[in-house]
Amino acid sequence: MTAASGDETGGSAAGYMGEPGADGRFGEFGGMFVPETLVPACQELDRAFRSAWGDPAFRGELDRLLHSYAGRPSPITECENLSQELGLRLLLKREDLNHTGSHKINNVLGQALLAQRMGKTSLVAETGAGQHGVATATAAALFGMDCVVYMGTVDIARQELNVFRMRLLGAEVRAAESGSRTLKDAVNEAMRHWVAVADTTHYCLGSVMGPHPYPWMVREFQRIIGAEARRQCAEILDGSVPDVVVAAVGGGSNAAGIFAGFADTSARLVGVEPAGGAAVGRAVPGIVHGSRSYLMQDEWGQVLEAQSISAGLDYPGVGPEHSHLAVTGRAVYEQVTDAEVIEAFSLLSRTEGIIPALECAHALAWVSRSRAELAGLTVLLNLSGRGDKDVDQMMGILG
Amino acid sequence: MIAANPATAGSGADTSGPWGRLEQALRDRRGAGRKCLVPYLTGGLGNDWLQTVSAVAAAGADAIEIGIPFSDPVMDGTVIQQANDRALAEGATPQSILAAVRGAAADIGVPTAVMTYVNIAHHMGYERFAASLADATVNGCILPDLPLEEVGEWSGCAAAAGVETVLLAAPTASDERLRSICARARGFVYGVGLMGITGVRSELAASATATAARLKAVTDRPVLVGVGVGTPAQAAEVCETADGAVVGSAIVTRMLDGGGPEGVAELVSEFRTAIDAAHG
Numbered sequence: 001m002t003a004a005s006g007d008e009t010g011g012s013a014a015g016y017m018g019e020p021g022a023d024g025r026f027g028e029f030g031g032m033f034v035p036e037t038l039v040p041a042c043q044e045l046d047r048a049f050r051s052a053w054g055d056p057a058f059r060g061e062l063d064r065l066l067h068s069y070a071g072r073p074s075p076i077t078e079c080e081n082l083s084q085e086l087g088l089r090l091l092l093k094r095e096d097l098n099h100t101g102s103h104k105i106n107n108v109l110g111q112a113l114l115a116q117r118m119g120k121t122s123l124v125a126e127t128g129a130g131q132h133g134v135a136t137a138t139a140a141a142l143f144g145m146d147c148v149v150y151m152g153t154v155d156i157a158r159q160e161l162n163v164f165r166m167r168l169l170g171a172e173v174r175a176a177e178s179g180s181r182t183l184k185d186a187v188n189e190a191m192r193h194w195v196a197v198a199d200t201t202h203y204c205l206g207s208v209m210g211p212h213p214y215p216w217m218v219r220e221f222q223r224i225i226g227a228e229a230r231r232q233c234a235e236i237l238d239g240s241v242p243d244v245v246v247a248a249v250g251g252g253s254n255a256a257g258i259f260a261g262f263a264d265t266s267a268r269l270v271g272v273e274p275a276g277g278a279a280v281g282r283a284v285p286g287i288v289h290g291s292r293s294y295l296m297q298d299e300w301g302q303v304l305e306a307q308s309i310s311a312g313l314d315y316p317g318v319g320p321e322h323s324h325l326a327v328t329g330r331a332v333y334e335q336v337t338d339a340e341v342i343e344a345f346s347l348l349s350r351t352e353g354i355i356p357a358l359e360c361a362h363a364l365a366w367v368s369r370s371r372a373e374l375a376g377l378t379v380l381l382n383l384s385g386r387g388d389k390d391v392d393q394m395m396g397i398l399g
Numbered sequence: 400m401i402a403a404n405p406a407t408a409g410s411g412a413d414t415s416g417p418w419g420r421l422e423q424a425l426r427d428r429r430g431a432g433r434k435c436l437v438p439y440l441t442g443g444l445g446n447d448w449l450q451t452v453s454a455v456a457a458a459g460a461d462a463i464e465i466g467i468p469f470s471d472p473v474m475d476g477t478v479i480q481q482a483n484d485r486a487l488a489e490g491a492t493p494q495s496i497l498a499a500v501r502g503a504a505a506d507i508g509v510p511t512a513v514m515t516y517v518n519i520a521h522h523m524g525y526e527r528f529a530a531s532l533a534d535a536t537v538n539g540c541i542l543p544d545l546p547l548e549e550v551g552e553w554s555g556c557a558a559a560a561g562v563e564t565v566l567l568a569a570p571t572a573s574d575e576r577l578r579s580i581c582a583r584a585r586g587f588v589y590g591v592g593l594m595g596i597t598g599v600r601s602e603l604a605a606s607a608t609a610t611a612a613r614l615k616a617v618t619d620r621p622v623l624v625g626v627g628v629g630t631p632a633q634a635a636e637v638c639e640t641a642d643g644a645v646v647g648s649a650i651v652t653r654m655l656d657g658g659g660p661e662g663v664a665e666l667v668s669e670f671r672t673a674i675d676a677a678h679g
């Protein structure tokens with residue numbers, strides 16, 4: 001570890017990506033907009049996380065699990081072929097190589113360990129692509145906890161494989177049939193479930209969204225991505241940092257995780273949203289699922305349905321810290337279309353022998369489109385997951 | 400950490416009146432030795448919903464909660480979710496509902512409170528939303544996803560417009576928190592009957608009565624219990640302790656089933672009769 005990389009999982013970057021304010025806010029975003037019935041559970045979680053995160057025994061146990069169970073540290077792969085094709089230097093942070101196939105396991109192991117410390121015996125989660133659901137079901141199996149996962153019926157249909165994996169792992173998958181029947185509705189159902197059973201059940205939220213302390217806690221559990229990458233880049237780049245750090249943004253957890261390692265550097269931070277689910281891109285603040293952040297909504301404040309080829313990014317909101325990073329200009333948020341994503345999905349498969357998840361193919365789509373502007377620069381891309389879950393869907397599209 | 404500051408949360412302590420129209424009506428009812436019945440109806444549900452509001456008032460409601468549908472009603476069970484979805488599909492908007500209420504104010508006759516989720520108010524802007532409620536002659540407002548820590552900005556705007564902000568109180572809240580909530584609430588204090596979402600249950604939860612008792616011990620404000628009060632007998636039972644009951648899903652079910660103004664009013668009369676028979 002180099003001197004600049006700081007604490008492996010904790011620590012806070014000066015000015016950005018530190019602890020939220022006393023009211024759970026990142027600037028004007030965040031907060032705890034939940035019914036009174038959920039306030040005690042959120043407050044209990046805040047206390048428990050603070051205590052655990054400051055406890056070397058907890059940190060040590062989590063580090064051990066991340067290493068021996070999830071397979072961390074994940075490597076950085078230098079893409080020789082694709083770099084040449086694009087005319088830039090492309091580095092991939094390989095979260096696809098984690099156990100269960102995505103970055104989601106980092107957060108889930110942290111929350112499951114915390115839930116156990118809090119004396120909870122069950123986990124409830126929402127899932128979009130199914131990656132967070134699979135990770136939660138995995139942790140529940142490991143910790144001997146009961147697990148219920150809510151998933152929109154639209155997503156159940158397009159991510160059949162992950163539904164089967166969750167069931168195989170012993171979780172109960174429940175269909176969210178209200179509203180748009182995707183991720184946002186699965187969150188609603190998980191919150192409705194949680195309020196009735198919060199004394200025994202931890203809500204294992206899958207991204208940097210929701211009421212305080214979730215956006216902060218999930219980012220801290222994902223900070224490991226950025227902390228490792230900072231150290232690895234220092235080795236690869238002779239002590240310097242990449243020019244650009246880019247990640248796909250659904251709720252924003254993989255992006256927050258890798259950004260956290262570089263927020264205090266000169267690296268340009270770029271989040272990539274699907275054009276049909278660009279909450280930051282539209283920049284209209286709203287309040288749903290417990291926090292104030294940018295939110296896709298109609299003229300009356302009804303939440304709109306996101307439209308994306310990727311189930312994991314099919315979410316009309318975004319974590320509050322991303323709204324703050326956008327407003328302050330510390331990070332910029334770009335949009336790509338489904339067509340560009342399909343092309344990027346094939347591109348990485350063909351040139352590097354890595355089939356990416358559709359989510360992180362968004363980040364690559366932006367890099368590919370921006371190749372002229374990025375010429376000669378070093379770009380670190382968070383490859384948040386592997387594409388196995390998407391091959392069935394892509395088979396239908398690519399034939 | 401987010402912690403309620405009882406000192407500031409209670410700074411709006413309001414123990415001497417004059418009360419807003421909603422709170423005055425409920426206090427008057429209680430003063431006369433009676434219990435309060437506040438039905439909830441989803442605004443914009445079916446084209447006769449406004450007649451239903453008036454019919455429900457005539458059937459003995461002391462005040463009426465009118466729901467402005469929201470796309471993501473996280474505190475609601477399947478019945479009110481369905482009502483929200485249907486009303487939205489039929490084109491209901493905050494503006495259309497408030498305009499209708501304003502036009503029918505004379506027919507309604509009893510105080511009204513709007514129940515919706517905070518994003519509806521936030522999107523319009525708290526000041527504008529509060530003004531539009533006042534303009535529609537709506538007396539109170541309930542935003543269930545706005546807890547004590549977050550309510551300040553809204554309740555300031557509401558108070559300035561003369562709108563009473565009803566606050567929810569959960570069974571799991573500490574006595575200190577209940578006190579802060581009661582000090583801040585206007586209109587009435589809404590005791591949540593159980594740890595869960597709206598919907599009819601086969602029995603009244605023990606937490607409904609217990610929460611009412613704990614609230615009554617710390618406030619002089621009217622204490623009404625809702626969520627999980629689904630039958631006339633359950634309403635009568637909770638009124639043994641509470642000053643009244645809020646009834647939502649049972650009534651909305653009747654609306655969804657096409658009960659129409661008469662059918663829904665008939666159900667409200669049954670609640671009225673049961674409550675009055677037990678607490679005459």
Ligand SMILES: Cc1ncc(COP(=O)(O)O)c(C=O)c1O
Pocket residue numbers: 102103128129130131132206207208248249250251252253254255311312313357359360384385386
């Ligand atoms: C591989 C992968 N990447 C990214 C995401 C999006 O989530 P977030 O923005 O929180 O990283 C998901 C969500 O399912 C995912 O599975």
